[in-house]
Amino acid sequence: MARKTRTDKRVLVVDDEVDLAELLELTLLKMGLSVDTANSVAEARHCLDRQRYDFCLTDMRMTDGDGLEVIQYIQSKKLDLPVAVITAYGSTQNAVAALKAGAFDYLAKPVSLEQLRTLIKSALSLDDETDEATTSGQPPRMLLGESPAMKQVLELIDKLARSQAPVYVSGESGSGKERAARLIHAQSARVEKPFVAVNCGAIPENLMESEFFGYRKGAFTGADADRDGFFQAAHGGTLFLDEVADLPLPMQVKLLRAIQERKVRKVGATQEEAVDVRIISATHQNLARCVESGRFRQDLYYRLNVIELHMPPLREMGADVELIARNLLVRLAQQSGQTVPTFAPEALTALRHYAFPGNVRELENMLERALALCDGALIVADDLQINPAAESTREGGALDVTDSLQDYLDRVERAAILDALEKTSGNRTQAAKVLGVTFRSFRYRMERLGI
Numbered sequence: 001m002a003r004k005t006r007t008d009k010r011v012l013v014v015d016d017e018v019d020l021a022e023l024l025e026l027t028l029l030k031m032g033l034s035v036d037t038a039n040s041v042a043e044a045r046h047c048l049d050r051q052r053y054d055f056c057l058t059d060m061r062m063t064d065g066d067g068l069e070v071i072q073y074i075q076s077k078k079l080d081l082p083v084a085v086i087t088a089y090g091s092t093q094n095a096v097a098a099l100k101a102g103a104f105d106y107l108a109k110p111v112s113l114e115q116l117r118t119l120i121k122s123a124l125s126l127d128d129e130t131d132e133a134t135t136s137g138q139p140p141r142m143l144l145g146e147s148p149a150m151k152q153v154l155e156l157i158d159k160l161a162r163s164q165a166p167v168y169v170s171g172e173s174g175s176g177k178e179r180a181a182r183l184i185h186a187q188s189a190r191v192e193k194p195f196v197a198v199n200c201g202a203i204p205e206n207l208m209e210s211e212f213f214g215y216r217k218g219a220f221t222g223a224d225a226d227r228d229g230f231f232q233a234a235h236g237g238t239l240f241l242d243e244v245a246d247l248p249l250p251m252q253v254k255l256l257r258a259i260q261e262r263k264v265r266k267v268g269a270t271q272e273e274a275v276d277v278r279i280i281s282a283t284h285q286n287l288a289r290c291v292e293s294g295r296f297r298q299d300l301y302y303r304l305n306v307i308e309l310h311m312p313p314l315r316e317m318g319a320d321v322e323l324i325a326r327n328l329l330v331r332l333a334q335q336s337g338q339t340v341p342t343f344a345p346e347a348l349t350a351l352r353h354y355a356f357p358g359n360v361r362e363l364e365n366m367l368e369r370a371l372a373l374c375d376g377a378l379i380v381a382d383d384l385q386i387n388p389a390a391e392s393t394r395e396g397g398a399l400d401v402t403d404s405l406q407d408y409l410d411r412v413e414r415a416a417i418l419d420a421l422e423k424t425s426g427n428r429t430q431a432a433k434v435l436g437v438t439f440r441s442f443r444y445r446m447e448r449l450g451i
Contacts, residue, residue: 009124010034010051014044014058014070015086020111024057027113030337031120041065045073055123056083057116060094071101082123086111096214099194099233110427117335143179144327145320149312153180156309161187166259168304169282171311173436174361177282178242180311185238190278193237198230201246201438202429208251210267213258219268231264234277244304245283245290246438249297256300279304284436314356314363321351324360328367329379341374346381354386358416361436365423414449417442421451 011028015021016039025035036051038044041064047053056074058067067085074081082104087094095106105119143154160167161184169177178197185195203211210219214229230239241247247255258264259279263272281304290296314321325343333340343351347370356362370383420431432442 008034009054010036011120012044012047012051012053012056012058013037014039014041014056014062014067016040016059016062020059023113024111024116027116027335028120030335031117033120033124041069041073044070048074048077048079053079053081055120056081057086058083059086060088060098067098067103068101071098071103075102084119084123093227096228096230096233099196100228110430112430143176143183144324145317146323147312147317147320149317150320153309153311157183158187160184160307160309163307164278165306166279166281166304167307167309168287169280169309169311170287171282171284172313172357172359173284174359175284175311175313176360177284177311178240180309181238181240181280181282184280184309185240185278188238188278190237194234195238195240196230196234197240197242199242199433199438201243201440205248205251208248209254212251212255213264214266216266216268219266223268226266229264229266231258231275231277232273235275237277239277239279241279241281241304243283243285243438244281245285245287245296246440247296249295252297252300256297256303259300259303314359315354321356321363322348325351325363325367328360328364329371332364332368332371336371338371339376341371341377341379344378344380347379347384350381350384350386357412358436361434365419365434413445414451417445417449417451 009032011033013021013024013028013035015024015037018039021037021039025037028035036047036053038047041062044056044058048056056070058070060067067083071083071085074083083102085095085098085103085106086109087098087106088109095108098106104123107115107119143150143157145151145153157180167181167184169180171177181197182195185191198212210227210229212229212231214227214232215223217223217226258275261272262276263274265272287296287301287305291298291301314324317324322343325348329343330340351363358365366384366386369385370379373383373385374380416435417431420434421428423434424430428442428446429439432439435442437445
């Protein structure tokens with residue numbers, strides 16, 4: 001099935017789950033793309049034979065084959081076509097296999113439409129915030145802001161992109177650490193090679209070594225074929241280690257050796273293999289304090305923290321809050337097919353005075369909610385649903401709390417967790433990602449608060 005839109009960009013969606021294929025199609029149509037759908041590998045081949053595409057999105061598992069066959073067919077036809085693969089949640093093996101086969105990127109089920117839109121914009125250079133950069137041939141600018149704090153970040157990123165030294169990105173949850181890492185990669189000589197992002201807190205400890213370094217057939221029960229790990233998938237490119245402070249100490253030793261020797265040994269293998277990756281790491285925790293407490297190795301800390309890039313919290317970015325809010329609102333309205341409303345003066349005042357503990361991620365959630373609640377033309381302060389007790393002026397005003405600080409913090413934390421669970425239909429893993437914490441930390445917080 002094909003539908004026409006105003007754009008000349010065309011996407012092929014390959015998925016035998018008709019409902020999911022339709023959801024993906026509608027999402028892409030709202031982005032102004034032309035879309036064809038195929039419900040099998042055979043049908044995908046037929047589409048590729050008769051039509052030129054700018055992007056292909058394929059499921060990994062289908063009734064008559066898998067997504068790797070689609071990638072291989074595209075390569076055999078020598079088509080200049082980026083491909084993204086949809087894998088089952090937690091199926092890192094399939095994701096790595098897809099990247100090694102030549103996939104541009106992958107998405108895990110349940111598919112996050114926001115991640116899909118970001119991926120498509122990156123692949124097709126459709127980022128609304130960076131049209132000028134895209135048309136000039138420069139890498140897209142993934143970070144907005146004109147404040148001194150953000151200008152300093154962007155200047156440092158320009159310098160880091162010319163280097164191959166490991167970079168440690170620090171900052172609060174939601175402050176844009178992964179965006180900064182992607183921008184360093186996009187402006188570097190490695191831009192044509194993979195950028196592989198790994199959430200270190202989301203991998204079970206007993207699987208870490210095989211996930212990072214791969215394994216040989218027969219290395220353990222279920223190892224029915226050789227598999228590459230994250231290091232091999234990122235060969236020639238950048239490996240981004242998010243929430244690196246969550247790595248257990250035994251894995252820290254193995255990671256340190258891999259970085260020092262530039263070699264990895266697959267589980268079950270006798271020989272090491274050379275890998276060429278640039279390491280960028282990040283965490284919202286204070287890594288130096290983790291070293292002091294014995295939770296993080298000092299030698300690994302010095303290997304990772306050759307150059308530190310600190311992402312400023314939103315509350316320290318002054319007028320950038322309004323700039324970022326307006327850009328986010330335009331994007332969210334376009335994605336939902338709505339007209340772009342304007343901010344009432346009192347709404348802008350409320351945004352300027354709010355402390356944003358969740359930073360840009362929280363701002364985006366707030367605006368998405370406001371877009372649904374507003375009258376369509378104007379966003380007023382009530383649409384933002386900012387708790388007056390949580391407002392804090394940038395001039396140093398204190399929180400107006402009547403109970404103890406711990407009770408207040410528990411109440412705010414409970415509300416944030418319940419909101420994240422509601423947004424993800426009760427999926428705790430996805431809710432943890434929304435809040436920017438590890439699953440283990442999320443589960444502990446739920447238990448502590450009796451949720």
